Amino acid sequence: MKGEKNIFLTDQSGLSKNTNKILSKNIPYKFFYWGPLLCVLKLKPSDLKKCAKFCSKKSSFVNETLAGNIKNEHYVSTYEYYKIMNPYLEAFRHSFKQWYGGHLTKPIRVVKAWVNFMVEGEYNPPHIHINCDFSSVLFVKIPENLKKENKKFLGTGGGPGSISFTYGEVQPYSLSARDIFPEEGDLFIFPATLTHFVAPFMSKEERISVSANFKFE
Numbered sequence: 001m002k003g004e005k006n007i008f009l010t011d012q013s014g015l016s017k018n019t020n021k022i023l024s025k026n027i028p029y030k031f032f033y034w035g036p037l038l039c040v041l042k043l044k045p046s047d048l049k050k051c052a053k054f055c056s057k058k059s060s061f062v063n064e065t066l067a068g069n070i071k072n073e074h075y076v077s078t079y080e081y082y083k084i085m086n087p088y089l090e091a092f093r094h095s096f097k098q099w100y101g102g103h104l105t106k107p108i109r110v111v112k113a114w115v116n117f118m119v120e121g122e123y124n125p126p127h128i129h130i131n132c133d134f135s136s137v138l139f140v141k142i143p144e145n146l147k148k149e150n151k152k153f154l155g156t157g158g159g160p161g162s163i164s165f166t167y168g169e170v171q172p173y174s175l176s177a178r179d180i181f182p183e184e185g186d187l188f189i190f191p192a193t194l195t196h197f198v199a200p201f202m203s204k205e206e207r208i209s210v211s212a213n214f215k216f217e
């Protein structure tokens with residue numbers, strides 16, 4: 001059509017040459033959110049410190065209920081965890097409303113929380129969480145050597161120590177996976193049945209994360 005022939009020509013930045021013209025015409029647009037909500041909240045350093053304190057190898061093992069090939073996975077107190085997480089779970093309600101278009105009015109109960117001390121060669125295969133509505137993972141410690149190892153990674157995907165989420169079919173023009181190398185203080189919250197996995201690494205230090213399951217009731 002006349003006047004539209006240049007719309008799909010792109011400059012070196014990858015933006016349409018006509019982007020500015022389109023914006024100047026103030027054409028409104030919006031996205032239709034769909035698929036699973038995957039949000040990440042940032043913990044305050046003081047709250048992250050509190051979480052690090054209750055990460056201990058002295059509490060009982062949770063391994064037999066989990067998918068991970070990780071030697072040290074231990075329960076943490078749901079009460080202690082909830083005390084720190086409460087304001088973040090309220091922030092999560094806002095993202096829930098934005099994504100699904102409806103309020104999450106029910107209380108959010110922490111049904112289980114545990115800490116993963118992951119070392120070289122360990123991994124978490126693709127899995128989901130059961131008997132809950134949403135799940136989360138908080139990254140408490142990402143060792144410097146692991147950060148360097150991940151930076152050097154040249155392949156596809158998130159690389160050593162990354163977390164990946166997959167959803168639906170692989171289709172052109174559809175995002176079916178997210179591969180993320182997390183930062184300390186990142187709290188990912190997602191539907192419990194969203195498949196996720198963690199890639200192994202070779203660095204000699206511990207990567208520490210706290211996982212939790214939530215029920216809306």
Ligand SMILES: [Fe+2]
Pocket residue numbers: 127128129196211
């Ligand atoms: Fe998991």
